[in-house]
Amino acid sequence: MIDSLKELINSISSPSFFLTLSIILLGVSLYFKQFWTRRSLGIAAAISGGLFLFSVTDENFREIVAKPDNLPIIALLFLVGFFTWLSLHLAFDNDRRKAAGEPILEKQETLPKTFVWPDLVYIEFIALIVCTVVLIVWSVLLKAPIEEPANPADSPPSTKAPWYFLGLQEMLVYFDPWIAGVVIPSIIVLGLMAIPYIDRDVKGSGYYSFRERRPQILVFLFGFSILWVFLIILGTFFRGPNWNFFGPYEFWDVHKVVLMNNVNLSEFIWVRGMGIGLPRNWLVREIFGIVLLLGYFAVPPYLLARGWFRSYYEKLGINRYLLMMFLLLSMLALPIKMYLLWIFNLKYIVSIPEYFFNI
């Protein structure tokens, strides 16, 4: 009974299933504000805790989860879950207060200002002690792992980047290294820096609120919790030897073979569509992909500026608007490319191996 249940979970598990599920969960939970009450936090904690305890009884699951270096990632999962709940709980609470004409939570104090000594110094002191105790207990209970000495001649079957870069390593499945390893990290860093220069509205500064900052919060939660944290979880617990996908209760078999039959866009069009074979000149061969790619970054900003995003366009001005659209489209390119690979086995939209230029 339990074994067949595990088998069922293993067989429906896949990156596409998990990604779709997490997007739906995020969307649905943001739509219903009842989700962000204390009671549903209890229910969610009970379900995820129960699921975790059930899974720990499984040998294969335990082997991966119990690695000392994976503990912080489990902590990360629960911490991000809790703090997402907390921030949205406070945000929806403030929205309700504003709608009812009450002062927001952050403005409710009877004394607006207080002395740093003792009120802040004591908070810091207690936080510092708690942190020290946690670190010492953690360090006494769990030895820092060390493997065999480094050997340049012996490459292990499964090499993973440090856990905080596993999101980028997962992107390598869908993009070439120059995009996943160089372009995307640069866009993430520059995009984060650009946030306050795009969103300059001082309304909604300094307190939790969802209604006043709905688009910003949606984009940030999508980027942070799904495209970053979720991909790290996926890379840590579901990607085994040779970066193959394994279900939660599956044994990490080094010899697992996954058939990949991925096709480039040029082949779809020239070979399968028109039946004439690939042209020899790379520019002719890839012209559809290049047009599609340029169109992807040019057409939506143009159409949206005249439609749904008109107010943004007018408020931000053309430079800020184009920067925002570029960042948004770059971010969306990742899930789009993921689904294209899963649904159509599409490998490259533009593929010019002559110059190592594949997208």
Add this chain to the structure above:
Amino acid sequence: MKKLFTVKNTQIWKSIFRHGPPEDRRNRSLAVLANVFLHLHPVKVRSSSIRLRYTWCMGGLTFFLFLVLTVTGILLMFYYRPTVEYAYGDIIDLREQVPLGAMREIHRWGAHAMVISVWLHMFRVFMTGSYKPPREFNWVVGVLLLVLTLLLSFTGYLLPWDQLAMWAVTVGSNMARATPLMGTEGPGTALLVLGDVKLVHAGNDARFFLLAGRFVGAATLLRFYVLHCIAIPFVASILMAVHFWRIRKDGGISGPL
């Protein structure tokens, strides 16, 4: 209690603490103002801004973890030699020979914790809209500190010189090979030729610069060691000073207007 009272009347005590016990408004102000460490704080703050449910204390914890990592890191530096010959053995000795030794453990788990606390700090700052003007530059400094935190963690990853370290850094640095125009396998690099001579090759590309060689070796270990122990903490300290200073200058801990 009586004894303590007399201690407080001595010249030594008075030379160190120039104000009375922080029990009234004047002395509470002086407790902050007269102390070089505490005076990063203002004397008074908005009550709502320091509530734990508002700040999550993640920025403070990140700074504290940085200090913990500095102290444990200094202690580790007494025993660790960054050479291919000794590095691994020194780590084993730290593990096997030191009675009740937990410095490496605290350093490693603290590093994991710091990456998480930085992320949660940024998450809180975003969710409260605290990056908005006039704090935009401080958010940029924060993003730079995030990058430095990840680089600190990544350079430290190599130092145990075990299989995990070597191959994780190999995988990570392989990406640099694909840097456009600056890596051997990057797009466009093939165009950079003078006649038959390639201008960018495995001996001078971005990966070579990162590793100080064509593969992860002795020079890489030394390079990562210096980056990890000196160079990045140095830059991070300067940026932290700017970060904390700007909190004060940009209106203190954020709160509703």
